[in-house]
Amino acid sequence: MQTWDIEFRSLTVGYGEHVVLRDINAVLPAGKVSVILGGSGGGKSTLLRHIIGLSRPISGSVLIGGRDLFRLGTREFRRVRRQMGVLFQDGALLGALSLAQNVALPLSEHLHLPRPLIREAALRVLRMVGLEDFADFFPNQLSGGMRKRAGLARAIIAEPRILLCDEPTSGLDPITAARMDELLRSMHEQYSEMTLVAVSHDLASLRAIADHVLVLRDGGAIFSGPLAALEASDDPYLRQFLHREAGDQQLALHQPQNPAVRTALDAWLDS
Incomplete structure (x- = not known):
C-alpha cells in the first residue's frame, strides 16, 4: 500500500x-x-x-x-x-445498532457482500480491539473506553x-x-x-x-x-x-458580589 x-x-x-x-x-x-x-x-x-x-x-x-x-x-x-478512517471523540456509535453492526457500517453501506461475510469482517477488527465478545451488545451497554475502541474498530475496518x-x-x-x-x-x-x-x-x-x-x-x-x-x-x-x-497569569478569584444580588440571594436561600 x-x-x-x-x-x-x-x-x-x-x-x-x-x-x-x-x-x-x-x-x-x-x-x-x-x-x-x-x-x-x-x-x-x-x-x-x-x-x-x-x-x-x-x-x-x-x-x-x-x-x-x-x-x-x-x-x-x-x-x-x-x-480515510476517523475515530471521533465519543466513538459516534449509532444507539439502535449492535456493536458489530456499527463497526460493519463502512462495508454494509458501500459494498454488496453477503451479510455473514460482512459480520466476519466486523468480528475480525473487534477481535483486534478486544471486543469480539461484545459484538451483539448495544452502545449504551458499554463503558466509554469500550465505545472508543469500537469506534477505532469501525475506523480501521476498511484498512485506510x-x-x-x-x-x-x-x-x-x-x-x-x-x-x-x-x-x-x-x-x-x-x-x-x-x-x-x-x-x-x-x-x-x-x-x-x-x-x-x-x-x-x-x-x-x-x-x-x-x-x-x-x-x-x-x-x-x-x-x-x-x-x-501555569505561567505568570494570575486569576482574580476574589470578586465581591454586588450587594443587591447578595441580598436577593440571601432572601431566596432563607425563604
Missing part, C-alpha cells in the same frame, strides 16, 4: 470571516504517528476537519499524498476520502491509508487511556504504512504514541518536528506546556 503524507501549504482556516489558524506550513509524515498538540480552542479539531475535507480552507492548500484535496474533481475527492483520531483518550481514566495508547501503537505496527494523526492535549498520550508533533498556538503553528526535538526545545512556551506549568 502506498503511504500518504499530509501537507499544509500557507493554510488559513476558519468559519466565515473568523480566522482560527493562519498561514500553516507543515508536513505530517507518511507512515508515522503524528500528534496535533495545543491548548483548548486552539484549532486542533478545526484542522482535522480540513484534513477530512468537511470544511474548505479560507486560503492555502491541504495536500494528501501530494494532491491538493480541494482541487480534486468530485469523483477523485471521494476516492481520497474513502482512504490515513487514520484520524480526535482526542482518543479524552474522558478516559488514566489506565483506560494508557490501554488506548497501547492499542493505537500496536494497531499502527500492524498497519505500518498507515499515516496516523491524533488530535490531543494529553501529554502522557503524546509521549506514548507520537513520532512527529505539530504544536498550535495563537492561531499559528509554532513547532513541527520529531517528538525528541520537541522535548529538547528551550522555547519557553513549549517548556511550560510540556511540564504543565
Whole structure:
C-alpha cells in the first residue's frame, strides 16, 4: 500500500470571516504517528476537519499524498476520502445498532457482500480491539473506553491509508487511556504504512504514541518536528506546556458580589 503524507501549504482556516489558524506550513509524515498538540480552542479539531475535507480552507492548500484535496474533481475527492478512517471523540456509535453492526457500517453501506461475510469482517477488527465478545451488545451497554475502541474498530475496518483520531483518550481514566495508547501503537505496527494523526492535549498520550508533533498556538503553528526535538526545545512556551506549568497569569478569584444580588440571594436561600 502506498503511504500518504499530509501537507499544509500557507493554510488559513476558519468559519466565515473568523480566522482560527493562519498561514500553516507543515508536513505530517507518511507512515508515522503524528500528534496535533495545543491548548483548548486552539484549532486542533478545526484542522482535522480540513484534513477530512468537511470544511474548505479560507486560503492555502491541504495536500494528501501530494494532491491538493480541494482541487480534486468530485469523483477523485471521494476516492481520497474513502482512504480515510476517523475515530471521533465519543466513538459516534449509532444507539439502535449492535456493536458489530456499527463497526460493519463502512462495508454494509458501500459494498454488496453477503451479510455473514460482512459480520466476519466486523468480528475480525473487534477481535483486534478486544471486543469480539461484545459484538451483539448495544452502545449504551458499554463503558466509554469500550465505545472508543469500537469506534477505532469501525475506523480501521476498511484498512485506510490515513487514520484520524480526535482526542482518543479524552474522558478516559488514566489506565483506560494508557490501554488506548497501547492499542493505537500496536494497531499502527500492524498497519505500518498507515499515516496516523491524533488530535490531543494529553501529554502522557503524546509521549506514548507520537513520532512527529505539530504544536498550535495563537492561531499559528509554532513547532513541527520529531517528538525528541520537541522535548529538547528551550522555547519557553513549549517548556511550560510540556511540564504543565501555569505561567505568570494570575486569576482574580476574589470578586465581591454586588450587594443587591447578595441580598436577593440571601432572601431566596432563607425563604
